Amino acid sequence: MEKEQLFTGLENPRRGEVAAPMQVSPLHAYVLDVLPADLAAVSGERLTYRELAAKQEMVLTGLGAHGLLVDDVFAARMLQLDLLFMRGGYLPAGPGGVPSSVTDAISAQCSRFPTLDPHLSYELLIDVNSGEWNRSGNMRVFTEGETGRFERDFYLGHYLAEPTVRAAFDSLIAVIREPDTVDMAETFEGAVKNLESFRLHMAQYGKLPKEAFNSFRRYHMGHPGGPRGASGAFMPSVQLLELALLPPTKEYEVYLDQSLPYFPLWSRPIVGEWREASREGDNVVQAVIEGRLKIDRNAKAALLALIDKFADFRLVHLGVTKKSIPDAFPPGSAVTRNRISQQSGEAEILSDDNLGTSGFNVRNVLINSVYRLLAARKRIELLTINSG
Ligand code: HEM
Structure with a gap:
């Protein structure tokens, strides 16, 4: 994308460029397709933080005991980005409220891959996120539409x-x-x-x-x-x-x-x-x-x-x-x-x-x-x- 196209509301200029890219993070489907709508529901008071936490616990449980074990650093960074996006959704409510399965998964990732940032850093939010946009046409965002x-x-x-x-x-x-x-x-x-x-x-x-x-x-x-x-x-x-x-x-x-x-x-x-x-x-x-x-x-x-x-x-x-x-x-x-x-x-x-x-x-x-x-x-x- 060129700088002149930024903020012009372009729907998805990368659509069709990348044929069914391989998704490396087991949480991609939730974070890309569901999280922005869930956060909009919380803002609109149609979902409570407690209900959001319960829903996310189910997403993680649904992946099974080994669902969050990825092998390489690239996949680990994408998964970390997804987990930190999930955690970021609770920030407007103040400290706390994040389901323990999310915080535990972040800690487990950091133990396996010690170079990962434990917080949503500039590198993860901007560089890793935009690199993935270049690779697959997908960008993680918190908001909808x-x-x-x-x-x-x-x-x-x-x-x-x-x-x-x-x-x-x-x-x-x-x-x-x-x-x-x-x-x-x-x-x-x-x-x-x-x-x-x-x-x-x-x-x-x-x-x-x-x-x-x-x-x-x-x-x-x-x-x-x-x-x-x-x-x-x-x-x-x-x-x-x-x-x-x-x-x-x-x-x-x-x-x-x-x-x-x-x-x-x-x-x-x-x-x-x-x-x-x-x-x-x-x-x-x-x-x-x-x-x-x-x-x-x-x-x-x-x-x-x-x-x-x-x-x-x-x-x-x-x-x-x-x-x-x-x-x-x-x-x-x-x-x-x-x-x-x-x-x-x-x-x-x-x-x-x-x-x-x-x-x-x-x-x-x-x-x-x-x-x-x-x-x-x-x-x-x-x-x-x-x-x-
Ligand atoms: C709507 C657009 C933007 C807003 C509202 C914004 C806001 C801010 C704020 C509030 C700070 C102070 C530190 C902080 O509180 O985080 C900051 C720092 C900074 N921002 Fe932005 N920013 C924007 C876009 C950008 C862009 C596009 C760039 C680079 C291309 C950029 C580069 C920087 C840099 C380098 C600093 C550190 C201060 C400096 O060295 O000049 N920002 N920004």
Whole structure:
């Protein structure tokens, strides 16, 4: 699916493309075909949580003693996704209420496959779910009908967007690691194009109705003291790009400390490695300011354009978030580029009001992320470049 098709209500653009794909999770039929209707019945007070639990107990019992034993990691991840979708259905009711057969099955899976996330992580919800959409044309969602299609596109849009920001990160790695072999201006310009595509993916989310977003967001929320919920905050490539661009600030270190276990498994060592390298000065902005990376006027202009494009993505994201979750932005919240750039520093992300699905203060985490880019931009802008 192309980014332009996101949130246009397309019924199932993959229908007919995949002939009767093999289903690997024993719970696929319930989670794909029944769960969204069951959750709609609970919301409409036609089914109680207790009745939902009894129904799900029967589904699991019906599979028999060995019904949930899968052999390979791929099947185990799909089954884990299904079990966590079943558990997620109870989140709007607060902690508790989940049938013990569901929680026991999740624990048993984690014992057999220790690399599985025990909670509905970004990797399972977005990457594994969208990978399965690519393979079989099936996407797990909590909601039905048109809202379900918006929800599908919400997950898919993240998955389609990430490679563009990853490509920008790869360009910066080349600048940092092999500065003599790359044309600096050209490399930054390439990254600007990637980030323009990333921004355009984000802009598609302006089409997502607020009501639809809030109907499925409640299934992603964590509970105080429980694991953090799945959130774009745990999309690794954005943070890798930031680390290759800027040194981590004190507040950003707090964000990374808290987020590391929630990033996709493959990315955790890479985020750790780049965090260390960036702290030690291996980041473009610091290397340029300290004169370790020599740039000419063209490269300076391209670097400023790159920082602007990254900030534009974050500003579009901020606008979409303010529209979708207005309560997280009390009157007077600075959400424009000018107002943010005039701030004196970052705000606390662990303050416990207006928490998002990731468990961070929504306004502060998003405004800080724009602020850091604009502060770095000012430092680059002030650099004098000697010609020749
Ligand atoms: C309706 C659409 C969206 C809404 C309402 C939304 C909301 C949020 C919220 C509330 C946060 C703060 C952390 C949290 O509470 O979870 C956040 C963080 C984040 N989101 Fe989104 N998001 C949306 C779409 C996207 C998309 C499509 C992407 C990427 C393509 C994305 C990437 C991020 C990133 C990277 C962060 C961490 C802050 C940063 O580094 O800029 N979000 N999002």
